Amino acid sequence: MSSEFSKWMVNRHEAVKEWKEKNQKPVVGYFCCVVPEELVYSAGALPVKISGSTEKTEVVDEHMVPYGCAFVQSCFDLAARGVYDYMDTVIVPNTCDLVARMEYWYRVASPRASTILGGLEAHPYVFYLNYPEKLTGSGVHPFLLNQFRLLKQHVERLTNSYITDEMLRETLEMYNEHYRLMAQLDELRKQDPPALSGYEAFEAEWASLLMPKPDHNEMMKKFLKDISERGEKPKKGVRLFLSGGSIDQNAARIYQIIEESGGQVVGEDISTGTSYFRGITFDTSKAPMDASVELSLKVPCPRSTVDANLLSPYPEYRWNYVKNVVKDRNIQGAIIYNLGYCECRGLEIPHFRERFREELNVPTLVLSGDYTMEVLEENRSKIEAFIEMIGD
């Protein structure tokens, strides 16, 4: 079933540019799901998740070490080649070492004229979001609240607007509707066979990171209705859980390879959309900025620490999150797809493998990628063998 979301997968730059041309509003690029995109939307701009491409990099080798994450390298290369020139500002959080360096590299790669007042840029092109490493402790909330206030000012200056509490609350409610709709979609994947394929779900997910949420919500309502009315269900396959970072419009090919090999992804933990916000909504009874901070701190990103200490170095909160997603889904196997040099994800793989095996009796397949379609296709034989092994 080809959905309307496909457009945002296949031709994302043109789709965003078309929106910008039509609405005459700024576009704000951002890395990683800890960024409060609701603040951007509230200011009247369109938040757009930055991702790379499968094109050969041209500029990045002059600036970055070769042993760095190929996803981040590609994102940088696109900016340096002007592909992301339609973005009016970029938000860079310190989610991993390489992404954090984007604060400097984007300035170098994509320089913009800026008014200097008292030696400072009046409105820098790149906003650096200092996100806390440890998410627990009394100082964390006030610290992040302050960071979010700085970001709020940044987008207010960009859009020449002021975000009132009422405006932000309205946005949070609209985002909550989005999360509820995505949760409904997620529930359909628990069915056996699932009511929609993993790839279809990902398309819907991915589009939500590029398009205005109200439009996405309307499309989602229609999509959910279409799914419930269609007679044909996706092929029943081996039910798999997918874990991995930087799954975007390119790496989403892994969903198709899995489906072509007789499997079906029915749940995931992939640094994208609902896989991070699953089960979380904004508490609109609270001050909206506080609600925004609270939600961000609940995102179970592998780069953050909640409970690790010298006595228990393993990220238990991450495992508990995964275990919670896996339950009620009759998962038969887990595929862990790790991009080379991703230390955030790479460090937890041995821990996850062990826990999947010992606690859930679920076999795992660890794949490594380099953000090229070639290597992704090379993994096909391993995926086929893994699915055969489970189905045998």
Add this chain to the structure above:
Amino acid sequence: MTFAGVDVGTESVKLVILRGDQILFSKAFASEDEGSVASRMIMEEGLGQTGLSMDNIEYVVATGTGRATVEFAHKQRSEQLCHARGARWLIPSARTVLDVGAEGSRAMRLSEEGKVVDFAINSKCASGTGVFLRGMTKVVEIPLDEMGAMAAAAEKAAKISSFCAVFAESEVISSIHTGVPKESIVAGIHEAVISRLLEVVGRIGITPDLVVTGGVANNVGIIKRLQARVGVEVKVPESPQTVGALGAALIAQEIGGK
């Protein structure tokens, strides 16, 4: 009822024709032809020798890297599953199966019931495979079949430490130039292959009995030295190269015989 398994590898094609517990035909031959041609050729030979026709073959399963090219196959199955199934049928005590082919090696862990429960595959690297050994024959100027026996008999092994087949070649040339005995160099080459194999099998762990399949299992130097390294008996089926095709034939029997 008669069933067949075809294994199209990177250097050779293998066929097993099976009826019940009886292997009617089993053969491997090196072929430079494309998989669809090579598989048809070996099937014609198998049918000719057994006096059968294609109509007599109930079901065919293809395996190997070129399995998709076998036009007459009803189903395709991975090398992991086929080698494990074949090895278990020949050696029922097998719990770990290590298949070492021309361009790839893979290890499978089997449950007590014989099901594959975990597997590992070599990375994109020629060292640890048959082509690495074949490439080294040119450097040391010793035929492949003699190299294995020489490595098995050698007491000392030169250190060939490189992870990469290309760099390993320059290490071997350096050893030749510095006067290291050829027996030691050959043993060192075999030890380098074994180190890569242990990386693969180490990812799933070794549970005895360990069975080695694939063309490289015919190399006595590899088997003897591998046994010394792992400390458990390494079992090799009579015709290790055709174990994948046998497994495919057994799967064909399971599917087609229902």
